[in-house]
Structures are given as structure tokens and as C-alpha cells.
Amino acid sequence: MSAKDFLFELGTEELPPKALKTLSDALESEVRAGLAALLGEETLKQSVFTSYAAPRRLALLVTDLATEVAESRTLVQGPPANIAYDKDGNPSKALEGFARKCGASLDQLTEVNGKISFEQVNPAQPVAPLLPEIVTQALDKLPIPKRMRWGASRAEFVRPVKWVVMLFGDEVVPCEILGHKADRHSRGHRFHYNEPIELFAGREYVAVLKEKGKVLADFAERRELIRSQLLGEATRVGGQVVIDEALLDEVTALNEWPVALTGRFEERFLEVPAQALISTMADNQKYFHLLDDAGNLMPYFITVANIESRDPQQVIEGNEKVIRPRLSDAAFFFETDKKRSLESRVDALKKIVFQKELGTIYEKSVRIGKLAALVATQIGGDAAQAERAGLLCKTDLVSEMVLEFPELQGLMGYHYAQNDGEPEEVALAQNEHYMPRFHGDELPQSRTGIAVAIADRIDTLIGLFAINQPPTGSKDPFALRRATLGVLRIIVERELDLDLRSLLEAATAQYSGLPAQDSAAEQVLEFMLERFRAWYEEKGISVDNYLAVHALKPSKPLDFDRRVRAVAHFRTLPEAASLAAANKRVGNILGKAEQVGTDVDEALLSGDSEKALARQVTALEEQLLPLFQSGQYEQALEALAGLQAPVDRFFEDVMVMADDNAVRNNRLALLQRLRNLFLGVADISVLAA
Template sequence: MRTENLLIELGTEELPPTALRTLGESFAQQFEQALVGAELDYASVNWFAAPRRLAVYVSDLAESQHDKVVEKRGPAVSAAFDEQGEPTRAALGWAKGNGIAVSDAQRLSTDKGEWLLHKASVKGQPIASLLEALLNQAINKLPIPKPMRWGSSNTQFIRPVHTLTVLYGSEIINLSALGLTSDRIIQGHRFHGEARFELPHADTYATSLEEHYVLADFTARKDKVKQQLEATAATLGLTPDFNDSLLEEIASLVEWPVVMQASFDEAFLDVPKEALIYTMKDDQKYVPLLNKDGSLSNQFLFVSNIDSSDPKQVIDGNEKVIRPRLADAEFFFTSDKKHSLESRLPKLASVLFQKQLGTLEEKSQRIAALAGQIASAIGANATQAQRAGLLSKTDLMTNMVMEFPDVQGVMGMYYAQNDGEAAPVAQALYEQYLPRFAGDSLPSTGVSSAVSLADKLDTLVGIFGIGQLPKGDKDPFALRRAAIGVLRIITENNLALDLASLVDSAIDVYGDKLTNQDCKDQVVDFVLGRFVSLLQDQGISIDVIQAVSARRPTAPADYAARIDAVSEFKQLEQSEALAAANKRVANILSKQKVSLDNTDVDKQLLSQNEEVALYDALSAIQADVEQSAVSQNYGETLRLLATLRDVIDAFFDNVMVMADDEKVRRNRLNLLALLRKLFLITADISLLAKS
């Protein structure tokens, strides 16, 4: 069967840059699903996306569906003929629907009876008759939250569409979509080359566009932007400050990237670099340049969409654009420093944190109280933690943060330094928001950790305390992120803090504002639930997590220590046999309703060598097991218990637990309860899966 490459392009007006990659990937995904549903053979589906186009490119697409035979089962033979052997109405109707006589039908025999059967040959349809429906199906499934109309038509799309190109090899496939009829017309660059040109063949799509100053391949365009930024910065001896998100957005704004260098007045460098960087990156999509010591240079890079014959005009224009934004930042910084953070505390009373939970002033007071308690518990300066907690939200009342919300915290640090606050207090104002995302750095001091934990716990307890639990993907107060932040701060700094106690303290600080009686258990369970996800992301096997979770340790550092110990234990040769033995012990004790409090063993009732050996082995290590657990040396705890493998195996091979003598039976059950209790000190290893 003939195959050709298929190109479909929607030529649009400028698409939203933050949605461009998603639209391109989704267009390819939805169209591929449509091809699969239509049973059309192809090799691969790729996507193109640029500010004024979305396209899919299908390699080796078959020109039609395959012919196939479809089996259509009719009524059962017993119902298809009457007593005289004549076809019934059911049989006649089925045969007519299939365009055959009843006598032409075949028979299908199964173990449940015999049915009439017709094997119909269905000829595959050509793509020329299929593509219109497939394309419209894909378009209708694109993630477009707010479609728009244009002109006098009722057609809707994310932006007006001006061209529709559909080429199968060099052949135009005639179809209609989005109010347009397919052609081979392509929009060129808005300022370079031809405004529109004819595409001769699907295979020349990318190369033809490049000749007209358009890099249609999103990834290639993004890579080119990155290479140009790095190369230009290298010639200046500076480092470009960009992340993947900024790179993606820049690549979504230009079709023909040209990196240019510009500068601003050095006097603006007196403003904290974070505010200047925010202005350049977020407002203008410029790329700041850093000196070798990490300080901000007055040079910056920007990516133009034109290859200008007079680049100085383009550079001058961009320098004029950035100057007033930097001047605003300078003005805000200068005016904000005239008033201390402490003087802004009363203003927090006018801003609600949450209607039922009070104002930001009340939240700051709660954070201060809780931060002081946490600092004392971890050996940090409680007075400084309380001070930082009290001032933690005051920078929200500054002009700078009101104008540039993303610099909250960091501006608090600079203003605290200006006010003469202690260095740990100023640092904590910035680090209270850490970690902000997966992989982000953690607070660097005990004071900062205390304030960060207090802020996150106050939010978690408060929102849960009024019954507003996150549902599905709705989490307006970012409780999941707060929970993960709490866990990372405690575990990665190995802080001796218990979630249950922390939540109790946060509830006490709230007083009578909370209405949810189950708040404590729900918050602890919620945070521990995030721990499961966090550990899975780290590659910890689910059975290890379940074994530890079964004990519900509420101190995160202790939880993490158990996870490490059980992961190590699982690698031991003895682990599988001991896990099986523990499962057997758990089942026996459960059926006999034996409490783990009943571990008193009467050695005089031990008559068989194997049970005596097990008891002696348990007695020999019990004190060391319990002591190592107290010191959270769970690895040693499990290594000690691993030495029991042979005596446990011998016990089950030779000792009848359910002896006829009730006292002997009870004594043996108590012996197993002692064994089970010692293993459960660390985790329920009966839940470990076989290797």
C-alpha cells in the first residue's frame, strides 16, 4: 500500500506563549489518537509550534485503511427457524440488514449453542474521505479554556486562524476546518521574507519555513535561543541567568530568534538584585547577566524576533522600555526604607488571611508564638525566631512587594537589614518560604527553619481546622506543598520534632477559632500521606513504605530512619524468610486474639529444644534491640533480629504452637507475641514483598 508523509498546519495569529508547547504536544497527541481510532497505519507523529502556527507531521501514513472482514452474529439457530424449518422474522430481518439471504448465512458453533453468522468484507476508506473528521476531532479536543471568535463567523479557536495547509506528500487533501478550506499556503515571518508562500511538499515544511525566517521546530528554536544566550554571555565574561521556564516562554514569543545585548544605568544596581531580576525576567522576558561573584551586571540580553539591519535601534528601544521599570523599583526601594518593618505591623490588621482564621496580623502573632516553641525544641534562638515570626508578613505592606509580588520575603530580608534587625532574623524573613518547589533549597539556620515550619503548620492546621480540606486538584492554600516543606525541613536537617506535638502546639495557638474536632489526626495523616509520595519519588519501594507506615511513626526524622533501616534489611539474605515468618506469626496471633501486651513467658513450660532456643535467643538480644531502637539505630535493631532466622525456622519446623495443654499453648503464643513485638519496634516486616 502506498504511503506518504502528511503535513497539517494551522496558520494563526500570535498564540499565547505560556500555552504554546501544550497546544503543540496536544495537537499531535489528539491527532495520533484519531489515526489509531481510524485504524490507519503510520510510522510516527511529530509536532511543530511557533507563535503563528501549530502543525503535525505524520511519517509514512497509509493512503487508506486496510480491507477487513467483519463478523456479524445473527440470532441463535434455534430462534432463526420455526418448526417447519422456515426462517423466522428475526432471521429475515437480520439477513436483510446485512444484504444477504438467510440461506447465505454461515453457522457459528460454540459451547453455548449455534448462531447464524455473516462475514462481511469491508473495504478500507481512503484518507481523503477520513481526514476532515479526524482533524476536527483533534482540534475539538485541544486544551483551550477560552476560545474566541473572529470576523462574522461563529468559528471558535484560541486565536484567529488564517490558513489551513493539508499536504499528503505533494498532494492537497481537500477538507474544511475552522471555517477554512485546505490549501498549500503557508504564512511566512511577519517581517522577513514573503508574507505567504506555497509549500510544494509535506517534506519541505521545516526547510521552506526556515528559508522564510521561521524555525517551526519548537525544541530546535529553544535550543538555538539557549546557545545564543550562552555564547553571547561568554564573550562578555558573564553568566546568563535563566531557567527552563523563561527559555520556553522566550522560544514561544519568537519565530526567528536573534539575541542582542543591552545595558541599563549602573545606578540602578543599588536596588536589590532580586527586584531588578524579577522586573527583567517576568515583565520583559529579558535575560539578566551575572558577574563571577553572583552580583548583577548592568548588561542584559534580550531575544528579538527580527534580524535587524540596524540593531542599535532595536537595542535602544529595549533599553527605553526597561528604564522606567527599573526606576519604579528604585523609587519603591528608596521610599520603603523610610519606614521600618515594625511600623507596618498595624497595617496587617487590615488584610485577611482567611475569613474564619483572621487577619495577617493574627497570623503573624501565631507564627511568632509557634516559631519560638519550635526554636526552643531544636536548640535555636527562640527570641530571634519570635521576632522573625512577628515581622514575617510585614514586607507584604511595602510598595515593592505590592508591585512585584514574587519578591516577598527577599525584600523583607533587605528591609530588616536596613532596620538593623539581627542577621538571623533578616535571613529568616527570606527563608520562611523555603522550600518553594521540588528540589528547592531549605532554610539555612535553626531560626529560619523554626519560622518556616511555623508558617506552614499554621496554614495547615488553620485550613484543616475549619474543614476546608484539599479536594482533587483543588488546593488554593498550597497545603500539599506546605506539607512536603515541613517534611523536608525536618528530615533533611534531622530535627527531633514530632508532627503530633507540633500540630497540638499549632492548635493551641489558634485558641477557639478552629471548629473541626478531627483536625489533629487529619493534619498528621495528610502530612504522612505526602511522605509516602515523597519517598516513592525517591525510589523507595512501596512495600518498605507500607511496612514502616503500619507503625505510624509521627516524627518525620524517625520515620526516615526506619525507612533507611528497612530498605537495608530487605537486602539481607534472611529478610524474605523472616518476613514470611512474621506474617505467619501475625496470622496466628490474630486468629487467637492474642495481645502483644501478653509477652510473659514461663521458661518452665518450655519443653522442646527449639522453643527453648528461640526464647534464649530472644532474651539474649531483647535489651540491645530495645536500646538501639531508643537511639533510633533501627539498622542495628533489624540486624540483631536477623540473627534469629535459624531458631525461628527450627521452631516452626518442630514445635506445635496450638498444643493440647492450654498452659503450654498460651505460653507458646506469648513467646510468639514477644517475637512479634520486638520486630514491630521498627516496622511491620510481614508486609515486605518477596524479592
């Protein structure tokens, strides 16, 4: 089958930088899906897809694309053969209607598997005329939250469209896309080569744009060029550039012909907390900051220009002029904020509503403080400091710096608390209570920070559930799932012996009159324990290990985690499968019994198998009790693995449901004690074979 290269390029005004890569990937995915539906996956395997994305263009090159859709045959089935003709041999109306539908004569119809059928031949057809529709549908499916119109056009896209290139081989595919007729003319760099560039072959696209148009169309190539330039500039001034990958992607999406340049700012600004300066440079100006060998911020920044200037010093000076007033603002806010203590800002929180049914930020802070004191007491922290830190933990929200740079909340609270002379742990908690801020983020270190972090999240969880606003499948406006995982991570990774149920009940007691308050603690507990499922799936631990522990609903996260890990270890033992099956069998037997006790009468035991199992169960009850109490679940399950042989022999030799009621009940009691031993860790009967 013959093949040609297919090139599509959509030229636009500057595309949203944070969405550029997403749009490019989606365009490739949708066009690929359209071509697969047309040609079939097997035919499409010979083709190679390459996406290109730059500030003013989205492009896709498909090399070795089949030039035609191969002939195919489709069997269309109609009415049953036994009703196709009447008793006189005349065709029925159903048969005639089927023939008309297929555009066929009666003699072209055949019988297949008892039904009148027609083999429809789909002739081969050229691919080129079908490409515009595939591209149009792909563009319509791009993840664009809000489309726009421009001029008198009725076309809609994320930005105004300026040109369209569509080549199949060396020929233009005639069509109109988003109000523009396709041709072979791309455009060069807005400043270096703002002229049409004629294209004759898709494979020349990247090279022609680069050499003639001063445009690097390949997103990955551009990103790595910027990275190398950043590293080179940092070396030149003796620093280490901090390359945030999200910022690098954004800068890559802003530049077609990137050139990194290093600027400088006044050292007096270094008296401002470094993160404030970094936020100013990164968020507002898209600059990269530099650190010295000791990890301290240096008075330099690296900007990436979209032009190769003949006088780069002018570009540098222009950026220095822009950043100076922004850094001056940060310095002014910092100095102004330090004139007032965090404590003096507490009353201002009374005017800020957290949630209309849950009160103000001030009321939330009071609740956080009291709950944090309880947590601190339980984890060996200072209750008074925890309550103080909780009361102050939201006060930096009304500072000038955080109002200007919301992403600095917590960090500025730390600096202002230090300035106020607050105890070090109270100061640390101002920032630490927001940790972890995102998946994989660092956890709070101080006991006070841990207490406030847990209290803040639990208060929010209880409050929202108590007013019947839990997360739904698609909406979680208060990030309750993230809050839950934060609490679980803190407790498990910091190895804290905290009971969620008691904390949730204490948090609930601080509210009054909420519609679902009575059931909130249990609802939140179940919600939080359910989050463990995703936690373990991410760690590669089988979900049935989680289910085995969840069946018991232990409310201490650290204890929950130890049990799950113990079950995962137990699964590696050769006895595991047999004992899991035996536990399932025991569970089924006990489930059918009305009342089962745990008192076993030795006089009613008969046979070596039954007596041997009873002896081992009794011995293990004494041996395992201290292991259960100390949370040594792996050792407990290893000991229980020794029951495999006696349990198997018991079921081979003993009829549990004996006719004699006393004997039957005695055997059920033995099985109940056996099952209770395993339930000291988990319900292993749910483990898959």
C-alpha cells in the same frame, strides 16, 4: 502498502507563548491517536511524526503515512442457533431481524460457536478524505481553557485562525477547518516576508519557510539557536548569562526569527537588590540577565528580537529606553520602603484577611511567632528571635516593592529587616520561611528560618483542616500538599528530632471554636504521614516499605525516614523473605487469640526448638533496646535477621495452639515478644514476597 507524507499547518494570530509547546504536543498526540484508531498501531509504526510550533503557527508532518485503510473483516454475532428456526424449519423473527440489520440474506449467515453470525467485510478505503475529521477532532481536544470567536465566524480557537494548509503527498486535501478552506499556501515572517508561500511537499516545509519565509518552524531548533546566541552575546561583554529554561521556552515561543542583542542600564540601579532587577527584566521584558565572575549582577541585559534589523543599535536603544523607567520604579519602591520599618507595618496586616474563618494575616503572624518559638526551643534555636521573625514574616506583603512584584515576597523582607537593624537570623527568616517554594527548591539554613518555615505551614494545615477544608482529589487552593512536603523535607533533610503530633497539638491550641478543631491534629498527622508515600515512590523505594512503617504511625518524620530506610536495607538480606512470611503467620495467629500476654514461663517450654527461640528472643530484647532508643534501626534489623533459623525450626517442630491452655498461652506470649521485637522498627509482615 503505498504511503505519502501528510502536512497540516494551522496559521493564527500570535499564540499564547506559555501554552505554545503544550498545544503543539497535544496536537501531535491527538492526531496520532486518531490515525492509530483508523489504521492500527502496527501500520502506523512505519510513519514518523514531527511537530512544529512558532508564534503564528502549529504544524504537524507525518511522513510515510499509509494511503488507504486496509480491507478488514468483522464477525457479527446474532441469536443462538437453537432459536433461529422453528420446529417446521421456518426462520424465526429474531433471525430475520438479524439478517436485515446486517444487510444480508439468510444464506449468507453461518453458525459460529452456537450463534448465528455474519462476516461483515469492510472494504479498503482511501485515507485522505478521513484526515480532516481526524484533525478537527484533535483541534477540539486541545487543552484550551478559554476559546474565542472572531469576526462573524462561529469557529472557536485560542486565537483567530488566518490560514490552513493540508497536503497529502503533493495534493491539497479539500476541507474547511475553523472557517478556512485548506490549500497549499503558508505565510512567511510578519515583517521579513509577509506573503503567501506555496508548498508542494511536506518534507520541504521547514526548509522553504526558513529560506524563503524567514521563519524557523522547529521549536527545538529555535530554542537552541537562541541559547547559542545568548552565550555568544555574554562572552562578547565578558559576562555569564543566566538562562532560565522556562524563560527560554517563553522567548522561543515569542520569536519566529530570533536575534539576540545586548543592552545596558545605569550602574546606579545595582544598588537595588539584584532579584528585584532580575524580576523586572525577566517577567516584564523577557530579558536575560548577566553575572560577573564573582556572581554579581552586571549592568547588562540580553533581549531577543523577532527581526533581523538593518540597524540593531536602534533596537537596543529602544529596549534600553523601555527598561529604564521600570528599573527606576524598582529603585523608587526600594528607597521608599526603607523609610519605614517592618515593625511599623505590622498593624497594616490587621486589615488583610487570611481566611474568613481563620482571621487576618496579623493573627496568623502572631500564631506563627508563638509556634516558631516552640520549634526553635526544640531544635536549639533562639526562641525570642523566632517569635520576632514570625511576627514580622508577612509584613513585606504591604511594601510597595512586593505590591508591584509579588514574587519578591520574603526576599524584600530580608533586605528591609537588614535595613532595620534586625538580628541576622531574624532577617534571614523573612526569606527562608518561604523555602522550599517548589519541588526540589533549597531549604532554610538558619535555625530561626527553619522554625518559622515549619510554624507557618503547620498553622495553615491545622487551620484549614479545623474548618473542614482539606484538599480534595482535584483541588488544593492553599497548596497543603506542597506545604506538607516542605515540612517533611525540612525535618528529614535537616535531621531534626521533632514530633509532628506535639507540634500539631500546640498549633491547634492557638485556635478556638473551629468546627473540626478537636480532630484536626490527628487528621493532619495522618495527611502528612500519607505524603511520605509519594516521597518514597519518587526515590524508588517500594511502597510496602513505607506501609510497613506507616502501620506503626511514628509521628517523628526523621524517625519515620530512618525506619523506612532500615526496612529497605533489610529487604536486601537473604533472611528477609522468610522472616516477613513468619511475621505474617505470627500476626495471623495472634490476631485470632483473645488476650495475649508477654510473660513466658520457662518451666512450660518444651523441646529444643522452643527453648532456643525463647533464649534468643530474651537476648535480643536486651541487645536491641539501646539500638531502638538511638534510632539505629538498620543494625537492629540485621540482628533480628539471625532469628530466621530458630523461627523456622520453631514452626516446624512446635504446635502453637496446643490443647493445654497454659502451654498454648505460653507459646502465644513467646510469639508476642518475638513480634514486638520487629515492631520496634516496622510491621514487616506487610512486605510483599
